[in-house]
Amino acid sequence: MKRNFFKTTLVSALAASFLLTGCASGGDSKQASGNKKVSIEGVPERFAKGDPVKIKVVRKIGGDDHTAQFLAGAKEEGEALGFQVDVFTANGDTAKFHDAINQALNQNYDGFIISHGDDDATVNDVKKIVEKGKSVVAFDSNPKIAEVEGVTLTSQDDEALATLALEQLVKDTNGKANIAYLWVDGFPPMVRRNKVYHEVLSKNPGIKEVERFGVASADTSVQTQNAVAAMLNKYPKGKLDAIFATWDAFAIGAARALKEAGREEVKIYGIDVSNADLQEIQRDKSAWKYTAAVDPKLIGAVDMRLLAKKLAGEETPQTYDLEASLISQEEVQKSKEPVNMVNLATIVPGWGKSDAFEEEWMKKLKEHYQK
Numbered sequence: 221m222k223r224n225f226f227k228t229t230l231v232s233a234l235a236a237s238f239l240l241t242g243c244a245s246g247g248d249s250k251q252a253s254g255n256k257k258v259s260i261e262g263v264p265e266r267f268a269k270g271d272p273v274k275i276k277v278v279r280k281i282g283g284d285d286h287t288a289q290f291l292a293g294a295k296e297e298g299e300a301l302g303f304q305v306d307v308f309t310a311n312g313d314t315a316k317f318h319d320a321i322n323q324a325l326n327q328n329y330d331g332f333i334i335s336h337g338d339d340d341a342t343v344n345d346v347k348k349i350v351e352k353g354k355s356v357v358a359f360d361s362n363p364k365i366a367e368v369e370g371v372t373l374t375s376q377d378d379e380a381l382a383t384l385a386l387e388q389l390v391k392d393t394n395g396k397a398n399i400a401y402l403w404v405d406g407f408p409p410m411v412r413r414n415k416v417y418h419e420v421l422s423k424n425p426g427i428k429e430v431e432r433f434g435v436a437s438a439d440t441s442v443q444t445q446n447a448v449a450a451m452l453n454k455y456p457k458g459k460l461d462a463i464f465a466t467w468d469a470f471a472i473g474a475a476r477a478l479k480e481a482g483r484e485e486v487k488i489y490g491i492d493v494s495n496a497d498l499q500e501i502q503r504d505k506s507a508w509k510y511t512a513a514v515d516p517k518l519i520g521a522v523d524m525r526l527l528a529k530k531l532a533g534e535e536t537p538q539t540y541d542l543e544a545s546l547i548s549q550e551e552v553q554k555s556k557e558p559v560n561m562v563n564l565a566t567i568v569p570g571w572g573k574s575d576a577f578e579e580e581w582m583k584k585l586k587e588h589y590q591k
Contacts, residue, residue, distance in 0.1 A: 260588050263581040264532035273303040275527065276324040277520075279335035280317040281407075282309030283438040284469045285494030286516045289561065290359075293520025294333055301528055301582060302589040311438045314339070321345045331355040331527045333520075338362055338407045346371060355530035357523045360409045366538045372526050373539050376514040378409045380544040381491045382416035382466070384512035388546065389427070389462055389489040392509070396426035397461035400451055402444060402470035404434035413466045413491065430455065434470065444473025452481045460486050463507075468492035471508060475500050478507045492516070493547060498559050501549050509549045514542045515572040517561065525577040532581075545571060 258270030267273070277294050279287055291307045298305035306329075310317035318341055321334065325348060332349055334342065334356060343364045349356050356371045366373040389397070401417065404410055421427055431454070433447040451460070463486060465471035471490035478484050484507040490497075493513035501508045519542055529536050545568045552559050552567060565571040 274329045275305045276329045277307040277333040279309045281336045282311040285496045289516035290520045293517035297521035297524040300586045334358040357527045377541040377544045378412035381512040382413040384546040385489045386420040398430045400463045401432040402465040404436045440469040441473035445477045448474045448477035462487045465490040
């Protein structure tokens, strides 16, 4: 009897051990485990059995809130669909960026979202991914990527972003101002914004660029702050009217420099937005008057939907631009409560919302994995 008791106990312990081992190695418990058949009605065959889906998101730039929001949007949307989503940012390091892509290519991922891959090497990376039968969506990357069959290249509507901010600057200054231009070359969205900048200046000869600065690094805002502080020493009051910042990391650095120097009569017209940006825009006497933006979290979510459609074998476009909005400091400061990326929708109609590429079957997947 005693021997039977120990035998029963040993069998139970081993069974529990195997059960725990199986749970630990199986990832999300809502994914198919191999021991349990899953059937999800009304979704593409690729997802109907709950087979694991692994996605890698690799972004070249980083160190800013815009990056954090983009990655969060992609991860949350993917996990809501039942995917395993791993994210990586190279913080501007080109070698690390390409190394991350190539390592992931050998790690059994089903799909990739590539962000800010500006060079020809990224095009080659994407081609290698496609040749292995994997799906790819790229954001703000080399335009040649759109020529790779089966790949979608998404962008913020950079022409609209630059136009919204610059037209407001021209309007506020009656077309006469000395401005500093904060911009960095080499990135496709920056190239598009720069084109609009030159077009606007050619049509408005009273807007004169007196200084420019731009660097993309892990500490862009700090370097920008130092550069703008130096500019202010060269241009006393009345000699510099406005700053056009083509990236919010530039605008944040400029805002800090203007505040420290007591020079907030110089107004900032920027591009991009985040919680940190909104906090600065709401600050009393802040120089940051307007910013043109697309919700970065929504960009990540839309990119993930496009990737899901590719995995399902559905048709997707070669390119897609997300609509831009202009955010006014005056409207933000009128709010009775602090404005953030969530409640910004109460000021900017439709902010953070889009049903682009959201299929009915995606809603069914989300319902299934919410259980």
